[in-house]
Amino acid sequence: AEARRPLMAGNWKMNLNHFEANLLVQKLAAGLTEQQLTDVEVAVLPPFTDLRTVQTAVDGDKLQIVYGAQDVSQHKSGAYTGEIAGSMLEKLGCTYVLAGHSERREYHHEGDDVVNAKVKAAFASNLTPILCVGEGLSIREENGHCAHCTSQLEAGLAGLKPEQVKQVVVAYEPVWAIGTGKTATPEDAQEVCGELRARLTEKYGEEVGNAVRILYGGSVKAANIAAIMAKPDVDGALIGGASLDAEEFASIVRFRE
Ligand code: PEP
Numbered sequence: 001a002e003a004r005r006p007l008m009a010g011n012w013k014m015n016l017n018h019f020e021a022n023l024l025v026q027k028l029a030a031g032l033t034e035q036q037l038t039d040v041e042v043a044v045l046p047p048f049t050d051l052r053t054v055q056t057a058v059d060g061d062k063l064q065i066v067y068g069a070q071d072v073s074q075h076k077s078g079a080y081t082g083e084i085a086g087s088m089l090e091k092l093g094c095t096y097v098l099a100g101h102s103e104r105r106e107y108h109h110e111g112d113d114v115v116n117a118k119v120k121a122a123f124a125s126n127l128t129p130i131l132c133v134g135e136g137l138s139i140r141e142e143n144g145h146c147a148h149c150t151s152q153l154e155a156g157l158a159g160l161k162p163e164q165v166k167q168v169v170v171a172y173e174p175v176w177a178i179g180t181g182k183t184a185t186p187e188d189a190q191e192v193c194g195e196l197r198a199r200l201t202e203k204y205g206e207e208v209g210n211a212v213r214i215l216y217g218g219s220v221k222a223a224n225i226a227a228i229m230a231k232p233d234v235d236g237a238l239i240g241g242a243s244l245d246a247e248e249f250a251s252i253v254r255f256r257e
Contacts, residue, residue, distance in 0.1 A: 006229065009044075012244060037253075055093045146192060186227045
């Protein structure tokens with residue numbers, strides 16, 4: 001994991017208005033040194049309506065924080081009421097976009113084909129997809145978690161060129177650990193992250209397998225991040241609840257200290 005720059009990405013979900021978003025970004029940047037922000041890439045993923053706010057804060061104060069969206073339309077433009085296109089996110093200075101978060105898969109019935117289309121839509125607009133995979137509790141209890149996650153990985157990346165796969169960020173988020181306070185053990189996280197990397201290496205070669213950053217997500221907080229980051233195939237975290245607290249998120253970024 002040493003050669004890969006860690007990424008800590010905060011998924012705000014459907015939280016924070018314009019004022020709160022501005023305050024959180026400013027506080028987060030103020031709580032981290034230039035060195036810390038060089039060592040670890042810090043990203044926030046606000047709701048669409050806060051993207052302009054975050055862009056203004058980041059550009060205005062030249063903050064070393066990047067940002068992205070929680071979703072993107074699979075379509076380019078046109079009669080898709082309520083949707084947001086990749087080109088719109090690109091214009092707002094987004095770096096990342098989530099694809100296949102378990103809440104989208106569950107509440108919006110996004111299957112692997114839609115997730116794959118969104119990954120491709122991200123690339124079409126120069127955005128880096130963070131492809132989320134993860135099993136529910138029943139699959140884990142049947143010991144099907146590795147097969148489930150590698151299958152979601154392959155389906156999400158279908159049709160991409162190896163040069164594109166190399167840039168993708170993968171997030172392993174066991175559904176039973178999201179927002180539940182129940183974190184996977186570092187060994188659980190490593191098991192699946194290791195399997196995901198092995199599959200990437202098998203399909204796309206060693207160079208790609210070594211380059212892709214794989215995040216863990218699910219009830220990450222300052223108190224458990226160091227043990228998770230100590231695992232060789234975990235290169236960062238996707239953080240929900242704890243990313244809404246600037247001090248807590250900054251402590252997560254400082255996991256090495
Ligand atoms: C998430 O939404 O991606 C997530 C990991 O949430 P939490 O950290 O709150 O479990």
